[in-house]
Amino acid sequence: MSPAQIRFLTLVRREVNRFFKIKRQTVGAPLLETFLYISVFGAALGTRIDQLHGVDYVVFIIPGLIMMAWATNAFSNNSSSLLQQKFQRSIDDQLSSPASPVELLLAFSLGGFLRGGIVATLTFIASSILVGVPVEHVLVLIPALFLVGFFFSQLGVLVGLRAEQFDDVSFYQTFILQPLIFLGGVFYSATLLPEPFETLTQFNPVYYMIGLVRYGFIGYSETNIALSLLFLTVAAGILFTVNLRLFNRGYRLRA
Amino acid sequence: MYALAIKDLVKRYPTGTEALKGVSLEIEEGEFYGLLGPNGAGKSTLIHCTTGLAQPTSGAIEVFGHDAIHHYGDARLAVGLAPQEPNLDWFLTLEESLDFHGGYFGMTRKDRRERAQELLETFSLSDKKDQRTRTLSGGMKRRLILARALMHRPKLLILDEPTAGVDVELRLELWHYVQRINAEGTTILLTTHYLEEAEQLCNKIGFINGGEIVATGTSADLAREYGVTNLEDAYLKLVGRGELSRAHIGSEA
Ligand SMILES: Nc1ncnc2c1ncn2[C@@H]1O[C@H](COP(=O)(O)OP(=O)(O)OP(=O)(O)O)[C@@H](O)[C@H]1O
Numbered sequence: 001m002s003p004a005q006i007r008f009l010t011l012v013r014r015e016v017n018r019f020f021k022i023k024r025q026t027v028g029a030p031l032l033e034t035f036l037y038i039s040v041f042g043a044a045l046g047t048r049i050d051q052l053h054g055v056d057y058v059v060f061i062i063p064g065l066i067m068m069a070w071a072t073n074a075f076s077n078n079s080s081s082l083l084q085q086k087f088q089r090s091i092d093d094q095l096s097s098p099a100s101p102v103e104l105l106l107a108f109s110l111g112g113f114l115r116g117g118i119v120a121t122l123t124f125i126a127s128s129i130l131v132g133v134p135v136e137h138v139l140v141l142i143p144a145l146f147l148v149g150f151f152f153s154q155l156g157v158l159v160g161l162r163a164e165q166f167d168d169v170s171f172y173q174t175f176i177l178q179p180l181i182f183l184g185g186v187f188y189s190a191t192l193l194p195e196p197f198e199t200l201t202q203f204n205p206v207y208y209m210i211g212l213v214r215y216g217f218i219g220y221s222e223t224n225i226a227l228s229l230l231f232l233t234v235a236a237g238i239l240f241t242v243n244l245r246l247f248n249r250g251y252r253l254r255a
Numbered sequence: 256m257y258a259l260a261i262k263d264l265v266k267r268y269p270t271g272t273e274a275l276k277g278v279s280l281e282i283e284e285g286e287f288y289g290l291l292g293p294n295g296a297g298k299s300t301l302i303h304c305t306t307g308l309a310q311p312t313s314g315a316i317e318v319f320g321h322d323a324i325h326h327y328g329d330a331r332l333a334v335g336l337a338p339q340e341p342n343l344d345w346f347l348t349l350e351e352s353l354d355f356h357g358g359y360f361g362m363t364r365k366d367r368r369e370r371a372q373e374l375l376e377t378f379s380l381s382d383k384k385d386q387r388t389r390t391l392s393g394g395m396k397r398r399l400i401l402a403r404a405l406m407h408r409p410k411l412l413i414l415d416e417p418t419a420g421v422d423v424e425l426r427l428e429l430w431h432y433v434q435r436i437n438a439e440g441t442t443i444l445l446t447t448h449y450l451e452e453a454e455q456l457c458n459k460i461g462f463i464n465g466g467e468i469v470a471t472g473t474s475a476d477l478a479r480e481y482g483v484t485n486l487e488d489a490y491l492k493l494v495g496r497g498e499l500s501r502a503h504i505g506s507e508a
């Protein structure tokens with residue numbers, strides 16, 4: 001391995017090491033949360049709701065839960081990790097190494113991306129065992145989940161970079177991310193909503209992400225798949241570019 | 256070739272503070288250079304500009320002939336930094352702290368293992384290697400930070416007040432250690448507020464005040480330049496507090 005490869009792998013390893021050390025909180029808690037959602041919404045409510053667009057209600061919500069797991073874990077991992085390292089100034093160790101801004105950005109992004117991927121995969125396995133989940137369009141599903149993970153990884157890095165205290169991170173999580181995800185249609189089909197909510201939902205980017213992932217799993221979609229994929233790619237690309245510029249400028253990292 | 260060559264370095268912080276006002280400074284390979292000056296003189300700022308932690312406003316910095324600002328790869332490889340404020344990650348163990356650092360500098364796994372073990376032993380930290388860094392005492396943190404700075408075998412070691420708040424034994428231990436590696440060829444840049452430390456260790460001293468280098472030379476040169484007999488009095492003259500000289504203590508009573 002070349003020194004540059006060792007360097008990059010170590011930067012990533014550092015991020016993975018962090019969330020594995022606190023796996024009860026970073027992997028265990030999200031799994032439990034998903035399990036609770038499945039029990040409460042799926043098992044309890046599901047017996048009343050019956051079928052939605054041809055599938056059991058519990059199966060209808062699982063794609064959204066899997067996506068939500070990836071998204072929130074990618075986001076919260078990266079925002080907290082970056083903020084924590086800035087706060088301790090331990091990030092100076094990476095900043096004064098030969099690593100370039102793009103390497104640093106990719107390594108910080110990958111931490112949350114991988115954590116989200118692990119939690120999402122475990123959620124998928126657990127729900128497959130519990131209720132059985134179809135995979136209809138794997139070629140849409142995989143890129144869609146990767147893009148969602150990447151998008152929220154970048155968002156996490158951005159928020160962690162800007163944040164000056166832990167409050168800042170939980171603010172975004174509680175007041176922006178959670179509502180967008182919940183109102184994006186994890187637990188229902190937007191077509192069931194009364195106006196103006198049905199229309200308002202169309203302005204929520206998470207709605208389209210859920211559309212893609214749900215299509216990948218159960219083959220049902222209310223949104224345009226090709227357009228959503230394109231749009232998500234562009235959005236993730238823009239976020240990455242913004243982050244890269246900030247890293248290049250040393251924004252809130254180098255005085 | 257200089258170990259460190261700084262030319263016309265200006266650093267203006269976003270707050271408007273001009274911490275460095277066109278500093279030029281050269282450190283020869285193998286030198287033990289002491290950078291002295293009062294609080295807020297710009298010592299740490301100069302060090303941060305050299306190591307990528309602060310972004311210079313203008314000027315040039317070269318480490319062993321390698322640009323340290325724009326094409327910093329080789330320059331950073333050659334520098335080891337022990338910062339003024341301990342900046343360890345509380346959640347890492349001592350061994351991990353050293354191991355990751357070595358990885359950032361491209362060391363192989365085998366090399367990292369051996370080097371970490373060697374340094375932990377040198378700084379009497381071996382028995383704590385699996386503990387998290389937040390369990391260390393202040394002096395132990397200092398030692399670990401020094402070990403981390405040395406991990407990748409830098410040719411230029413920068414020590415920003417390494418002996419602030421450490422006990423007498425550790426201070427002397429550190430002196431012996433850095434003197435030894437200096438004798439073995441490592442160039443050292445040291446900042447300190449203990450003038451006898453600088454006098455003991457450094458073969459060249461630079462005075463910095465208000466973001467400007469105001470004098471350089473051996474401690475004898477500086478004493479002569481300020482018309483006094485020792486480094487401390489020269490320093491006091493520099494900061495305009497000559498009346499504090501120990502030569503006057505007792506004479507007023
Ligand atoms: N991140 C920063 N933002 C704004 N101003 C800063 C920053 N860091 C340092 N300064 C200012 O720059 C000047 C030089 O500070 P610096 O830390 O380089 O001094 P120093 O010589 O290391 O002092 P000390 O002996 O106290 O460590 C001071 O006026 C300080 O307030």
Ligand SMILES: [Mg+2]
Nearest residue numbers: 298299300339
């Ligand atoms: Mg300082």
